Amino acid sequence: MTVAVRVPEELSARVPAEQRGPGLDRDAVRLLVSRGTEVSHHVFAELPRLLRAGDLLVVNTSPTLAAAVDGWIGHARVVVHFSTRGDDGRWAVELREPDGKGTTRARAGGPEGTEVRLPEGVRLVLEEPLSGRGERLWWGRVSGVSRPETPGTGVPALLREHGRPIRYSYTERDQPLSVYQTAFSLPTEDGTGSAEMPSAARPFTARLVAELVSRGVQFAPITLHTGVASAEVQEPPYPERFAVSGTSARLINAARAGDGRVIAVGTTAVRAVESAAGDDGVVRARAGWTDLVVTPERGVRVVDGLLTGLHEPEASHLLMLEAVAGQAAVGRSYEEALRGLYLWHEFGDVHLILPEEDPHAARCFRNCG
Numbered sequence: 196m197t198v199a200v201r202v203p204e205e206l207s208a209r210v211p212a213e214q215r216g217p218g219l220d221r222d223a224v225r226l227l228v229s230r231g232t233e234v235s236h237h238v239f240a241e242l243p244r245l246l247r248a249g250d251l252l253v254v255n256t257s258p259t260l261a262a263a264v265d266g267w268i269g270h271a272r273v274v275v276h277f278s279t280r281g282d283d284g285r286w287a288v289e290l291r292e293p294d295g296k297g298t299t300r301a302r303a304g305g306p307e308g309t310e311v312r313l314p315e316g317v318r319l320v321l322e323e324p325l326s327g328r329g330e331r332l333w334w335g336r337v338s339g340v341s342r343p344e345t346p347g348t349g350v351p352a353l354l355r356e357h358g359r360p361i362r363y364s365y366t367e368r369d370q371p372l373s374v375y376q377t378a379f380s381l382p383t384e385d386g387t388g389s390a391e392m393p394s395a396a397r398p399f400t401a402r403l404v405a406e407l408v409s410r411g412v413q414f415a416p417i418t419l420h421t422g423v424a425s426a427e428v429q430e431p432p433y434p435e436r437f438a439v440s441g442t443s444a445r446l447i448n449a450a451r452a453g454d455g456r457v458i459a460v461g462t463t464a465v466r467a468v469e470s471a472a473g474d475d476g477v478v479r480a481r482a483g484w485t486d487l488v489v490t491p492e493r494g495v496r497v498v499d500g501l502l503t504g505l506h507e508p509e510a511s512h513l514l515m516l517e518a519v520a521g522q523a524a525v526g527r528s529y530e531e532a533l534r535g536l537y538l539w540h541e542f543g544d545v546h547l548i549l550p551e552e553d554p555h556a557a558r559c560f561r562n563c564g
Contacts, residue, residue: 207365208543248411249455261358304330351386394541395461438482458500
């Protein structure tokens, strides 16, 4: 990968920005801005001055679920991370072990037929691995829930009553679910959502959104329900459910036809929009599952810029950043982030990738290869 460095443990954001001092809000994070290999340092509240009228922000409306539930296999306690609901009613799940510190550690997946006891007499039976790439995630069938096919009941109701947000060991303490919802989160009819927060949008506040709108920046909502990432082993993304509406498709196409820049808020927004784009670069209304992995070889057809968190050097997300900005730009920006002691992970600082302003730059920004 481009970023062959280790992120020091002290650069992990352990609590949300608003809990780091009196009078702070979510937008009290730093903002690294890169245009090609040129890097500048800002605070997130300056975002309205970095964008311009006609720019379009693509935002993910998926709500975050309280996706971690305590369970038991025999006498052994486990924690089930509910990832994604399949079309057949099964759920993709990850089983983990409590680490005695309020978080979890990895455990071996499976085997087939493993039964997990959950609260209120609910049972989860593992049926098969999610894919041939490993046995971390399994398809499991839940029984004993009330009206599992009724919207808002079944597993979503179990999560509301007994779940908590997925938490990793670099965080300091448990947080309420509201901390993991973004300004754009909307409830879904069937109670599904993201196992982990679409965190690039977390620094937005209502005040900041209003200021952006007042300056002529537009918003195009999409939905992509994110699954469970691995805290130990970086993996390519699994298929995820997404939706791009006709209205949002028209907004995106209009921005591309004019002088506006299409800036995705988060890698999830990139995946959704690029999945809805044809070979001609036109975005059309689309919903379903996407297995798209955006790489430099594939390139991007729609997205001009990206607002994203800082990813681990081994993360597959960095391939997407390279597809948007180029390898040299990503390497340069991460060097600056480390030198500037930016904070990593979902409560950390953010990175805005904008196209180079020079129209005669050697690299065409829209790579449609």
